[in-house]
Amino acid sequence: MIKLVLMDLDGTLTEDRDSTRIDLDAIYAIRLLQEKRIKVGLVSGNSYPILRGLYTYLYLDGGIVAENGCIVFYKEKYRLCKQMDKSLVIEFKSLFKLRDTWQNEYRECDFGFVPAKLTDEMINWAKEKNLYIKSSGYAVHIAYNAAGKSVGVEKLLQLQGLKKEDVAAIGDSSTDIELFQQVGFKVAVGNADDELKDIADYITSNKSGKGVREFVDKLLKGELDVIK
Structure with a gap:
């Protein structure tokens, strides 16, 4: 059973890859996961304050990986990289x-x-x-020494006592390849980079936020083979 779903932000939770407008279907999908007591976290290249604000107001509880793995938050904040000159x-x-x-x-x-x-x-x-x-x-x-999403997610899972098999992730860009290295079930939205689609366990028919809703609906209906 998936215990945590990690979501990229830009191009994944938004309405499209060139949009900063969060898709309402994606927000609804998050609520569906929360109703089933599945945690949701954010993994992104965005700065920590931006993600921390979204995390609070979307009422998430699965943690944050910010600045491409350099900053991790779960109950408290951890910096994994040297601050830039x-x-x-x-x-x-x-x-x-x-x-x-x-x-x-x-x-x-x-x-x-x-x-x-x-x-x-x-x-x-x-x-x-x-x-x-x-x-x-x-x-x-x-x-200086970017951790990469893989290192940040590894730290986040350690903090929560989770294994890869407990976690699913959804993203859109080649930078999410590192995110996929640390999870058991990998999902690419329909408009994702080809490099990401090549390693995904499931590719949504819909793009970006609509793809998030599609994935969550199928996950909760038991229509995806998430057991490895």
Whole structure:
């Protein structure tokens, strides 16, 4: 029996991959899980304050993995990465003529910039500075030692005393591949990146938030083979 469902935010709980509007069907799906006493948690590249606010007002209880694994919350907050030197953030943005994502003022370890296209020059700069660099498809991210969603989720499961087999996850982008490494049942929404679909146990017919509702309906009806 699944005890915890971990959900990505952008492109998963939202109405589409280019939208920041949370789908009402996704919220309803969360309520359905909660009625069955299945915990719901958030795993995202978003900053901790943003996810903490959503977590509180959606009345979730399954924990948070923020900043691509650097920040974990379950009853209390844990930082798994070194805080970023702001001078490097300014240098990177200026050198490559990028714009801060609006959440950078709230970030601690993993900083994002747009446009999201990652270039060889950026990769070489990051290598010289001994920094992690990756594009999520929404932004280019840099960090000293980004934990990755896999490390953050592993910590979250340890805090709750759960095994991989107890957990399902749903996402949309290639950054969720690391999330999938730590769970027993993997779900990609219908408009997810092909790399994620390739390793998913189930791909929804519907996109983003509607796909979340589809997955939850099938899970609670016993129509998915979640036993490994």
